[in-house]
Structures are given as structure tokens and as C-alpha cells.
Amino acid sequence: MKRLNSMDEKALLNSFKSGDRRSIEQLYRLYQPALLFFSKRILYNYETLDAQSIVQDSFLKVIEHKEEFTSIGGIKAFLYTATKNNCFKAIEKEKVRLKRFDKYIVDFDESEDVIVSQIIYTEVISELHSAIELLPEQCRIIMQKFMEGKTANEISAEMDITVSTINNQKSRAVSLLRKRLSNAGFSLLTFFL
DSSP: OOOOOHHHHHHHHHHHHTTOHHHHHHHHHHHHHHHHHHHHHHTTTOTTSOHHHHHHHHHHHHHHTGGGOOOHHHHHHHHHHHHHHHHHHHHHHHHHHHHHHHHHHHHOOOOHHHHHHHHHHHHHHHHHHHHHHTSOHHHHHHHHHHHTTOOHHHHHHHHTOOHHHHHHHHHHHHHHHHHHSOHHHHHHHHHHO
16 A cells, blocks of 8 residues: 655645545545455455445545545544444344345245245236226225225225125126136135135
8 A cells, every 4th residue: 555645645635625536536546455355354254245335335434524534544544444334234234134044944845846836826816816907996996805804894884885785796796707717716716705
């Protein structure tokens, strides 16, 4: 890393504090290689974390606080501290992500039969929802509410119509859906009703 003499430091600091782009680039060229090495050393077990991105975030923080610095040494210290803190935050986020992934893997049953049944179930649900979307408006709204698990009494209170109207619209919807749905789709519909 190239060292600056005290006159160069003062000029660079004043230029940096005023927001001069060249001084920002000079500081980046001056400290980025060491910070990148430092960041990679902290993140050595975390290949998925991007050390370069972490260092860039540290430089952005320095630029946000540029008026507060009284020396180039202060900027350097801030960069190292920000890089260290950014690395630790990234590691914590990665640990949380890995913990969630591990839980998912433990809970996930990868047997072929389970996967195939989940695909079939998803396709049948999709078929059912598509068919319901084609119903006349009141039938569609009532069937969607039944699909949400609501009872005829709850739907009646919510829509301010009688339970008998709800049941009539439900019967009409079932009749129309019977013509549009596959056997599996209709069987699933009866599960919701």
C-alpha cells in the first residue's frame, strides 16, 4: 500500500470532504486491495459471500460520512471497522439462511411418490381455481369464499344475503364446475365443500 506524506494527506482529505470524485477513486485504489484481502480472511469459510461487495459497501459508508473525518488515518480506520462489521453481518445472515435451508431439508420428504403427488395436487388446485374464475360473478365469489374455508352462515353474514341464496348459488356453481373439471378436480372441489 502506498503511503502519503502529510501534505498529500491534507490535500486528499480536503478534496475528499468536498466530494471530489478523483479523491474518492484515489482512496479506493489506495485501500481497496488491503480491505479486500482483510474481508476474504474473515469470510474464508463462506464462499457464497461476496467480499468485493462488502468492501464497496464500506466505501459507500465512508462517502456518506465524509464531512466527519479529520484525517486520512480516520478514514482508513473507519474503512477497516466498517468492513469488519459488514463481514460479521453477512456471516450472521448466511447462518440464518443456512439454518432455514437445513430445516427445510430436514422437513422435506424427497421421495419420488411425495414429489409426484405434490405436482398432481398443485395442478388440480390450479385447474379448480381456473374453473372457478369462469363462473358467473356471484357464484364465483361464493365459491372462492367456500375455498377459503368459510361456512354458508359466515358467507351469508359477510355478503348480507340469505343462507338459502348462498346454497342455491353453490349448487349452481357445482353443476357448472362438474362439466368443466376433470374427475380429480371435481373430487378436490367436494373436499372443500
